[in-house]
Structure formats: C-alpha cells, structure tokens
Amino acid sequence: MLTAAASTTILGRLGHAADTPPNSTASAAPVGTASTATAASSITATGYGTDPDMIKSYQPGDVWPLTLTADQRITAAALCAVIIPADATSPSAAELGVHDFIDEWISAPYPEQARDRPIIIDGLAWIEGTSQQRFNRHFAALTAAEKNTICDDICSKEKASPTHVPAAQFFARFRDLTAGGFYTTPQGMKDIGYVGNMPLITFDGPPPEVLKQLGLA
Numbered sequence: 101m102l103t104a105a106a107s108t109t110i111l112g113r114l115g116h117a118a119d120t121p122p123n124s125t126a127s128a129a130p131v132g133t134a135s136t137a138t139a140a141s142s143i144t145a146t147g148y149g150t151d152p153d154m155i156k157s158y159q160p161g162d163v164w165p166l167t168l169t170a171d172q173r174i175t176a177a178a179l180c181a182v183i184i185p186a187d188a189t190s191p192s193a194a195e196l197g198v199h200d201f202i203d204e205w206i207s208a209p210y211p212e213q214a215r216d217r218p219i220i221i222d223g224l225a226w227i228e229g230t231s232q233q234r235f236n237r238h239f240a241a242l243t244a245a246e247k248n249t250i251c252d253d254i255c256s257k258e259k260a261s262p263t264h265v266p267a268a269q270f271f272a273r274f275r276d277l278t279a280g281g282f283y284t285t286p287q288g289m290k291d292i293g294y295v296g297n298m299p300l301i302t303f304d305g306p307p308p309e310v311l312k313q314l315g316l317a
Contacts (some may be wrong), residue, residue, distance in 0.1 A: 145209045160200040167207040167217065168224075173199055175224045178240035182247050183278045190291040193282045201281035202274070216273060223270025230267075 145164030152163065160166060168176060176199040184193035193199075206217040227250065231239040235246055242250075251271065253264050260268035282288040289296075311317035 145207065147209055160197075160204055163204070164207055164209060166203045167221070168199075168203045171228075172221070172224050173203065174240045175228050175238070176202060176220075178242075178247070179224075179227060179251075179274060180278050180282075182244075182251055183275050184282050190287050193278050196282060196285050196287060198278055198281035198285075202277050205277060216277075219270050219273055220277075223267065223274060226267050226270065 148163055152158065177194040180198045180202075181192040181194035184198075186192040186195060202220065205213055206220050207213070227239050230250055231237060231242060231246075234250070235242055239247065239250070254260055254268040254271040255275075257265060257268040257272055283292060283294075308317055
C-alpha cells in the first residue's frame with residue numbers, strides 16, 4: 101500500500117544526478133539542471149516499431165540500453181521502497197523491480213521519456229547528495245525514519261519550501277512512475293482488487309444491478 105509520502109496525485113500525469121561514487125560525499129545538486137551524467141549518456145537507441153513481440157519475455161535492457169548506473173539503481177530501488185513499501189498484502193515496489201521499469205522508461209527513445217530522463221537522473225543525485233549532507237550515509241543505508249525525513253520535505257510541491265520545489269517536482273514524477281509500474285504488475289493489481297484480464301469460460305453480460313443503475317433494466 102502507498103505510504104503517506106506517496107498519497108498525493110499518483111497517476112494524474114502518467115503516460116505523458118550526477119553520478120555519486122560509492123565512497124564519496126556528495127552535495128545536493130539542483131534538480132533539473134543538465135548534469136554531467138545526463139549529458140554523457142544521451143539516448144542513442146531506436147524504438148521497437150509499432151509493437152513489441154508480445155510472445156517474447158523481455159528482461160531489462162533487452163529492448164534498448166539502460167541509463168542508470170549501479171549506484172543510481174540502488175538509490176532508485178530504495179526510493180521505490182519508501183513510496184510503496186511491503187505490507188501484509190503485497191511486496192514493495194523495489195521487490196517487484198519497479199526501478200527496472202523506471203530505468204527502461206527513461207532510456208526509451210521517445211520524446212516523453214526523454215523529458216523525464218534528466219528529471220530522474222538529477223533527482224536521484226539530489227536524493228543521494230541530501231542523504232550524504234544530512235546523515236553522511238547513502239540513501240539506501242538510511243533508516244526508514246531518516247529516509248522519510250528527506251522525502252517528507254519534497255512529497256508535496258505545494259508545501260515544499262522554495263529551495264525544495266525542483267526536488268518536489270522530481271519526487272512527484274518519480275512517485276507517479278513508481279505507482280504506474282507497481283500497479284501494472286500482477287501483485288499490484290491484486291493489491292487494489294483489480295480482476296480484469298482474466299479468462300472467462302462464459303460471459304453472462306453485465307450484472308443486473310449495473311444494468312439497473314444505467315437505466316437499462
């Protein structure tokens with residue numbers, strides 16, 4: 101289930117970092133600027149055409165080269181787990197590999213994904229840099245309370261301080277992508293009680309109560 105930090109405007113925009121070495125102390129770079137990592141890893145892949153092969157089982161990186169470094173992927177996974185942690189009914193977004201989906205998304209050679217690419221890369225750098233500044237540890241190594249302290253500052257664009265607005269814009273987009281990736285997995289659909297895409301032996305039409313509500317019965 102979504103945490104309090106993840107409860108604002110989940111899927112409204114869906115569909116539309118400089119790299120930090122493991123042993124360095126990072127500063128929180130502004131989000132939305134053209135970072136070295138962004139400029140150095142421009143998208144060179146081509147699209148897959150009108151539709152992928154729906155029979156093939158794809159793994160991350162099969163369709164086009166991925167973007168995130170190993171350290172960025174660790175930070176992304178940790179942030180996914182903060183936004184949608186494990187509970188009694190479902191695993192966390194990180195356990196379902198939603199950070200793989202986000203990496204695939206920002207690596208895609210299409211305009212919308214290209215717009216998200218610098219937002220995500222620079223935003224992850226801000227998360228990691230802020231973690232180092234405040235706690236002198238990597239974001240993934242923080243306690244749950246420490247991670248929430250950082251996320252609470254940027255989980256609402258309306259309530260964020262002026263200096264945190266760019267980071268809040270990143271968080272809003274990352275949160276949307278996390279929710280979109282999570283709730284399109286079988287576990288995520290089960291979590292919200294979605295029962296579509298199930299084979300039926302027979303189809304008896306709409307239930308009588310639905311027809312009555314529509315004035316058709």
